[in-house]
Amino acid sequence: MNINDMFERIAWIVRFTLTSIEIKWPILLFESIFLIGGIMLVITGIKIRRQSMISAIMNVVLGSVITLSTLYLLFVTFLFGYNS
Structure with a gap:
């Protein structure tokens, strides 16, 4: 595994997390x-x-x-969104 691949995966995880929080912040709050x-x-x-x-x-x-x-609902909402 190349170091650049690791950085790309980490960057993808960070982008996914930030996008999820931006879209779903009212329900998460x-x-x-x-x-x-x-x-x-x-x-x-x-x-x-x-x-x-x-x-x-x-x-x-x-x-x-x-x-x-609530932890379960937070996990499901964070991964799958509102319609889960």
């Missing part, structure tokens, strides 16, 4: 807000563990579900 919310729920659940165990478990479980589903 909306999904990123849900990702941040899910992470905040997990952190809140860990911090309130001593005060209320049931609330902590609910926060961690709900935050984990939201975070994992």
